Amino acid sequence: MIPSIGIKNYRSLFNLQIQSLGRVNLIIGKNNTGKSSLLEAISIYINNADLNWIFTLLQERGEHYKNSTNINNIESNLKSFSSLFFGREISFFNEDHEIEIGLLESNLFGVQISSDSVIIRLVKYVEEVIKQPDSENKDRIITRRKKIILDEKDETLFAESTIGIELKSSDFYVIIPIETERNYRIFNYSQSKPIDNIQFIRTRNIESELNGRLWDNIALSRKEEFVIRALKIIEPKIERLTFINNNTAGRQERIPVVKLENELNIIPLKSMGDGINRILTIILALTNSDNGYLLIDEFENGLHYTVQEKLWNIIFDLSNQLNVQVFATSHSLDSIKSFEKIINNQVKIEDGKLIRLDNINGLIKPVEYNADELKIATNQDIETR
Template sequence: MEVYISELDIETYRGIKNLKMENLAPINIITGDNNSGKTSVLELLQSVKNPGSFRVWRELLRKDSIDLRRGLTYYDGFYDLFDINEDEKKIAYKITTDGVKHRIEMLAQFREEEVPESYLNKIQGLSYWKEDGESERIRNISKMKLELWDNGQKLLKTAIYDGQVRFIRPNDMGSNKKEKKVVYISPIRHAEGLLYLNAVLEKPELYEQMLSVLKDYDEDIISINYDNVNVTGRGVYKILSKSHKKALPLNVYGDGMKKAVLLMSAVIAAEDGVLLIDEFETAIHTSAMKNTFQWILETCKKLNVQVFVTSHSKEAIDKLLKCSEKCLDDMALYTLYKKENMTAVRRMNGRKAIEAQDNMGLELR
């Protein structure tokens, strides 16, 4: 398995300051206490897909930036990417991919601007009308100006207004570039019903292996198929099992089955790329962890997928470290922790991590 991303050096991003992760491995386990920056690391790794694309940065915005009445507010979402305690709003990090180091820097500047109410309503997803003969009203609104550079070359320039929920195409110089293959799985992705099963169904050998692993969740499983007959809109994935008289939609199964199918299909979709899994153990029962994790890691090795996973579960980390002797030498464990005004990190290879945990009683988290 090749190492595509070999180093990540974060100067400032969200709550992370001065974090340097060196000698990244084919399989990277990131752990630490809550709010230590695990999810933030995965977010920046997502940007590797195409750091000059505004659309890629939109994908980094977290669900807690959503106004349930009106949808995603870009202004609040982007504002939260910056360190709340610093007056200068800046994201800065270095990342080495395929042996080439990139320094990515995004700056935000703020000012009040007068905007026609018709335009303001448009970007806020509202209707606008005025009486005949009435002059259009002008509103004062906060504006965030964003610029992004890669090694000193400007790749992105755009502006976002307070309350904006509609995407206005920016001066996005990275939008036409071919994107790297990066697949990100959030802790709640399995509940959204979005899978990569088409990639699985095109690989019969891996499909059969996946069914064998899924017997830990339904011992009578026979097959998984895509059904778009008599379905309005997008089709559904159905599981045929000897336990039921007919095939049932995957959504009626428990979270464990859905999470396992999602993770295994994501591995195949990430072939020759990078797979990011936040809180990888969520919804997976401990009895099924060994077989599920073993298949995921060994298939990543086979398909040349570099893996980054986060967890704060001691048991899940132990299961992952010990699930495959074939992959143990490809693993590294990074423990993040706050130290004064920075985020520090401790690195161990897979074998050292097991030894430290089993023989020395060292807390890996």
């Protein structure tokens, strides 16, 4: 689990430090307080600054730009990457403008991001040709990318330089060029094993394609029972669930269908409303995140307030059984109240954590609530959002 998180210069988060995280974390705040940015930053850290994942985030935000001929070029790629940085400001030489995400640690200078952080920045570099002897003592020609630093006076270097994105963590370092028509998804540079047990649920209520794949992963296992249990929050008569092929308007897709108690016909889950489909997406993602992480943007989407406490109860239960750390955002008072009831009445207090993000003169600041503070706030109708 991630015990804390520090984020510098990522989107709207200039310098955010959250010093304590739980197993299930609810992140609240008004619009434009960086809730989604916090989820994204956590996912980048978990994925070890994987460039494929970063491009996925850009595409989800509609910030993977192309030029008029639908081809990536240096200008459009630079525009895409600049959207990751605080204020969309980039500097090729000033490290104060780099994105840094990592755990927090205390030292002589106070609480800071640890050296195991991931760092993202845009740089200017030149390619150097180097001769290295091989095992047979013969020269081997390799090309190395050398980052240009500000105090280098060689004007030739600047003239020959190009722009790249620098990615580094405790176990890798790479500069990847921003070039025309480059397929960034071919890169596999990290020495760490890719994380496959992280699920990121967006604000959409129905994720048909994703849900089908996640269901296949748990089919015929005991996890099917977890999914049925969650769906029964809304429809107690559900007995079974499966996915079938459906051809609608010439488009082939797999859709979830359910069998109800004492009913002969199967029923498409889409016909039962947004809420039950949102629950399906959340629980399928959770049951596919063993020993990993689940991130949910706008938890309350499609969910009536009467079902939220029951769903939180299942999330706390399964996150403990499957060893999953959960991060969810919300700006719903109903979500906050139902979350508070769970952490004060039914689970270990340390399992749940509520963090409020405030926008104070353009800077995002966190306020952390323990269980007792949250109980007092909700009982007295103190504004926590």
